[in-house]
Amino acid sequence: MDPLPGATPDDTNPLRRLTLGELRRRTSMKWRAYPDDVLPLWVAEMDVPLPAPVVTAITDAVARGDTGYPAGTAYADALAGFARARWGWDGLAVERTAVVPDVMLGIVEMLKLVTGPGDPVVVNCPVYRPFYQFVTHMDRRVVEAPLGADLRIDFAALEESFRQAVADGGRAAYLLCSPHNPTGTVHGAEELAAVAALADRYGVRVVADEIHAPVVALDARFVPYLSVPGAESGLSLMSASKAWNLAGLKAALALAGPAAAEDLARMPEEVSHGPSHLGIIAHTAALRDGGDWLDAVRGGLDDNRRLLAALLAEHLPAVRYRPAEGTYLAWLDCRPLGLGDDPAAVFLARGRVALSSGPGFGTGGAGHVRLNLATSPELLTEAVRRMAAALD
Incomplete structure (x- = not known):
């Protein structure tokens, strides 16, 4: 394997703080799923050190032995403050929130509240693979x-999917991904209001996965689903995990619109046992004190x-890529390369670059790959160089 240049330490950009050697010392999924000669740009983990306020909050808690069961509303209070400051949203009512283990398990619990066995759940494909896995498993x-x-x-x-979903007169839900994974699309206020109006017309309950909400381009604006007119019966899941790289510190929040408060109140009490106390401490610190780092x-x-756009134009000009406003993921249309339904398999086998396979994202995913942008420019450059070399 050709040596990869080390990252250039840059205090203003956390993505440039860690070298490949330092990253390979990590034992998380991103860095242990493949051999050491593979550059991993697949699963949604960021190649960054944690923000200092989060490190301090965790280490202080451990030092004082504060490692018991979670209690209180500090996490919800911090998210409400973040939403007010960042999104201009005053409608996050702490009394209409509940802690859940993580966003996907929270989605499962919310869907259980508004649908029954066999009921339909609408998704916008291509979409995050676990949507299919968790929905069908339940x-x-x-x-x-x-x-x-x-x-x-x-x-x-x-609208056609809503019509089909309620055709037999049963219950149905719409699992909205906002911002959208894998495309990175950030839905606008008018789009979300149109979603709410359509859902109300057909009696479909909206559950919004907003885990990537804080991670938008500097000139983009995220709009919480529950903030738009007509979304009063909606449910939302939020977390600091993606924005501050805290996936291993389990904690998330379920939010209910005013008309969904009774639904949320029916969530079984035992669900609140899943979040980690240290996770809640870390997420709270991130939301309160991690803004500059974010x-x-x-x-x-x-x-x-x-x-990435420049690298693809130079080395893989046939690949279609639209830089997105949200998430740290890039959705690449590799169909012009003629690599079949799963180009990620070719890039892994021939180029030793691990990407997420497009077919797993459902209809519209064939011939695509998802690339994780949350890494150093040096690693990103090397990955595209290898992807191009895989075609030789």
Whole structure:
């Protein structure tokens, strides 16, 4: 394997702080799923050191032996403050929140509240693979509403899926991914209001996965689903895990609109036993004191989106890529390369770069790969160079 240049320490960009050697000391999934000659740009972990306020909060808790069971509303209070400062949203009512182990398990619990076994759950494909896995595992059925060619919600397709979902008179839900994974699309206020109106017309309950909410481009604006007119009966799941790289410190929040408060109140008490006390401490510190660090990451991601576009234009010009406003993921259309339904398998075998396979994201995923941008410019450059070499 050719040596990879080390990252250039840059205090203003957390994505440039760690070398490949330092990253390979990690024992998390991203760095242990593949051999050492593979560059991992697949699972949603960021190549960053934790923000200092989070490190301090965790180490202080451990030093005082504060490692028991979670209690209180500090996490919800911190999220409400973040939402007010960042999104101009005063409607996050702490009394209409509940802690859950993580966003996907929270989604399962919310779907159980508003649907029953065998009921349909609408998703906008291509979409995050666990949507399919978790929904079917809980004995619901997935109804796909494909995104449009512009990778935004296709409202004609969404209405048709709603019509199908309620055709037998039963209950149905819409699992909204906002910002969207894998495309990185950030839904606008008008789009979300249209979603709410359509859901109300057909009696479909909306459950919004907003885990990537804080991670948008510096010139983009995230709009919480529950903040738009007509979303009063909606449910949302939020977490600091993606934005501050805290996936291993389990904690998330379920949020209910005013008309969904009774639904949330029916959530079994034992669900609140799943979140980690240290996780809640870490997430709370991130939301309260990690804003400057987050903005530095967002700036670094903006740079990486531009870098990726330039690298692809130079080395893989046939690949179609639209730099997105949200998440730290890039959705690459590799169909012009003629690599079949799963180009990620080719890039792994021939180029030793691990990407997420497109077919796993459902209809519209064949011929695509998802690339994790949350790494150093040096590693990103080397990965594209290897991807190009895989075609030789």
